[in-house]
Amino acid sequence: MSSAAGLGGGPPAGSPAAAARPGRRFAGVPYFLLLPGLLWLGVFFVVPMLFLLSQSLQTGTLETGYRLTFHFATYTDALSQFSRQFLRSFEYAFLATLLALLIGYPLAYAIALKAGRWKPVLLVMVVAPFFTSFLLRTLAWQTILNSDGLVMRFFRGTHLISLTSALGWTNGNQLLSSPLAVVTGLTYNFLPFMVLPLFASLDRLDPRLLEAAGDLYATPLTAFRRVTLPMSMPGVVAGTLLTFIPAAGDFINSQLLGNPKTAMIGQVIEGYFLRINDYPTAAALSFALMVTILVLVSVYVRRSGTEELV
Amino acid sequence: MRPRRGQDSSNTGPTGVASASGDLVLSSLTKRFGPFTAVDGLDLTIAQGSFFALLGPSGCGKTTTLRMIAGLEQPTVGEIRIGEHEITYDKPYRRPVNTVFQSYALFPHLSVRENVAFGLKRRRSDSVASQVAEVLELTELQGLADRKPAQLSGGQQQRVALARAIVNKPAVLLLDEPLGALDLKLRRQMQVELKRIQTEVGLTFVHVTHDQEEAMTMADTIAVMNAGRIEQLGAPAELYELPATTFAANFLGQSNLIRATVAQRQPDAATVALPDGGLVAVPSGRLPAGIAEVWVGVRPEKISVHEAADRADPAGHTAGRNRIPAAVVTDASFMGVSTQYLVRTPWQQELMVFEQNRGGATIFRPGDRVSLSFATEHTFALDAGQDAEAGIELDEALG
Ligand SMILES: Nc1ncnc2c1ncn2[C@@H]1O[C@H](COP(=O)(O)OP(=O)(O)OP(=O)(O)O)[C@@H](O)[C@H]1O
Ligand SMILES: [Mg+2]
Numbered sequence: 001m002s003s004a005a006g007l008g009g010g011p012p013a014g015s016p017a018a019a020a021r022p023g024r025r026f027a028g029v030p031y032f033l034l035l036p037g038l039l040w041l042g043v044f045f046v047v048p049m050l051f052l053l054s055q056s057l058q059t060g061t062l063e064t065g066y067r068l069t070f071h072f073a074t075y076t077d078a079l080s081q082f083s084r085q086f087l088r089s090f091e092y093a094f095l096a097t098l099l100a101l102l103i104g105y106p107l108a109y110a111i112a113l114k115a116g117r118w119k120p121v122l123l124v125m126v127v128a129p130f131f132t133s134f135l136l137r138t139l140a141w142q143t144i145l146n147s148d149g150l151v152m153r154f155f156r157g158t159h160l161i162s163l164t165s166a167l168g169w170t171n172g173n174q175l176l177s178s179p180l181a182v183v184t185g186l187t188y189n190f191l192p193f194m195v196l197p198l199f200a201s202l203d204r205l206d207p208r209l210l211e212a213a214g215d216l217y218a219t220p221l222t223a224f225r226r227v228t229l230p231m232s233m234p235g236v237v238a239g240t241l242l243t244f245i246p247a248a249g250d251f252i253n254s255q256l257l258g259n260p261k262t263a264m265i266g267q268v269i270e271g272y273f274l275r276i277n278d279y280p281t282a283a284a285l286s287f288a289l290m291v292t293i294l295v296l297v298s299v300y301v302r303r304s305g306t307e308e309l310v
Numbered sequence: 311m312r313p314r315r316g317q318d319s320s321n322t323g324p325t326g327v328a329s330a331s332g333d334l335v336l337s338s339l340t341k342r343f344g345p346f347t348a349v350d351g352l353d354l355t356i357a358q359g360s361f362f363a364l365l366g367p368s369g370c371g372k373t374t375t376l377r378m379i380a381g382l383e384q385p386t387v388g389e390i391r392i393g394e395h396e397i398t399y400d401k402p403y404r405r406p407v408n409t410v411f412q413s414y415a416l417f418p419h420l421s422v423r424e425n426v427a428f429g430l431k432r433r434r435s436d437s438v439a440s441q442v443a444e445v446l447e448l449t450e451l452q453g454l455a456d457r458k459p460a461q462l463s464g465g466q467q468q469r470v471a472l473a474r475a476i477v478n479k480p481a482v483l484l485l486d487e488p489l490g491a492l493d494l495k496l497r498r499q500m501q502v503e504l505k506r507i508q509t510e511v512g513l514t515f516v517h518v519t520h521d522q523e524e525a526m527t528m529a530d531t532i533a534v535m536n537a538g539r540i541e542q543l544g545a546p547a548e549l550y551e552l553p554a555t556t557f558a559a560n561f562l563g564q565s566n567l568i569r570a571t572v573a574q575r576q577p578d579a580a581t582v583a584l585p586d587g588g589l590v591a592v593p594s595g596r597l598p599a600g601i602a603e604v605w606v607g608v609r610p611e612k613i614s615v616h617e618a619a620d621r622a623d624p625a626g627h628t629a630g631r632n633r634i635p636a637a638v639v640t641d642a643s644f645m646g647v648s649t650q651y652l653v654r655t656p657w658q659q660e661l662m663v664f665e666q667n668r669g670g671a672t673i674f675r676p677g678d679r680v681s682l683s684f685a686t687e688h689t690f691a692l693d694a695g696q697d698a699e700a701g702i703e704l705d706e707a708l709g
Binding site: 222 | 380381382401402403407408409411413415416417418419428429432433474475478
């Protein structure tokens, strides 16, 4: 990194050549500034990606070593074997993103536009969960949702539990070890990633625009639909991406809050890497997951980007 | 759905309703922010279809007044009516009022066309496209209809703000210093444009400005506002020729104010004693009743400079003209169309004189002894209880 920073500095400011041709000197600056970032991406993203891709096409065992044989069958085998977990990951991630948006938007809106002097306090509260580890926070949900907890008692008391069981969201007479618990955990864990970008875009909204909308016969609801919402679209896009992407690859929530039937693809990959030590299969699943996310994201950004973003 | 007043008035607009039915009436309108009174008991009637200018220094409560009319601020006390309808507590989106905001407040995510169509669409008006096209033409924005506000110059944005409000043909259009950001040339051009649009469309305009020239050239009626109150209200010429307060005298144009004591009141004119004891005449209608101590006022361009008489008489009046004989020029600046003098009177007060440059007249130099004269009918008197300097610095700062 230190060499990158050195390159980013450009020629010394006082050098006569630089002073004589200011245009040339400044023309190169943006590229120099890009260098550290590009180096970082190269070392920590592109190289591992290539490594992963190559790993996924190798055959062999841990004992005998691996050789690159361009064995594409690993992909078809792994994907057909784990298609259910694959789809489930996207389904859960989608639900969690939707829920996080439904919870996060009003929250971000209230903090940005209605909180007044409480704004900083509320923002700190949004990020406060980051002070404890992801694992601990998810474990805490085991306690929250367990059979003698308040939530469970509420579900039993109101017979909501029968409803969720009938819908297949929970199994039997408990909340834990269910799709509902996994999606709840995902929503909770990634909510700050939704709220922060939403807050950033809503906080920038000029309240005078809302006054202008009111002046032009828009009811508060119409002003929200026609001004606030479209102007916060960059935040919505950023927030949903920041929630959806990590949620789709998550392997903690389904492990701690779910059951074997709620397993997500991240969990499978983790198992293949760390327990079964079948690196090619794990790499193939990882690579497939990443490509799928990339395709989904680019379609999404393109559709929302061209029409809605300012 | 509840009928909206905006539609009512726009439906009756073209067919022509009795003028009184659309007057904007403010009654003892007051706005306090905590202990601070921003607008203090305004009583105003603004005739339908008139161009009304609210003129005053920064912070005097102009924007606050407009915001109350638009419904963006709740009055602490008072009432707002348009014709028969009381709208004091109506929501902004229910009022037949549109605003051209000081900051434009254009919607950045919408094109010029969509910005202009915004109000019409909210009211589900028919023929949105043709109305928008018409107004874009009126404001000469046809070619820019598909741009976003960020791609426009300041003057173009200002016209979009105007088009966006005007297209709704509101009963009352509020303009909050809409020309403030423009350079002088563009401002003059837009003033002409605004006035033309107002006469063409026949809307009531309430135009806020602190540019006195703008107010005088455009408005049918000017209200001079100071510290939350209306100091004086009237047609531009009326206001200029006969200011009612020292603030109005100084803020609208410039005035010479001389301390004097009323000597004698007669039916058609009174005589007042200037500091040197000389008596000048003031028409009775231009002298407030029942006071002894006054400021005698005269506008600088109403004063003529002559070569001094030999004898150093005190001030006096003959044949409809007041005279101040023994004065000395202390400063003369030739301005092309006129010459501006500062002239010191025997009581050591400097008066301002603008002498039209008609050619042939002597141009005096500093040190020249001169005598001054001005028509009795151009002389006015104000209650001496007021500060003679009120409104001065503010005017110069903006000059
Ligand atoms: N929300 C508010 N809270 C407290 N005081 C306010 C508020 N809005 C305005 N004021 C005060 O009320 C007074 C009048 O403000 P206003 O905006 O009406 O002035 P203005 O005449 O429009 O001035 P300018 O020519 O500078 O635009 C000012 O002294 C201002 O500080
Ligand atoms: Mg203002």
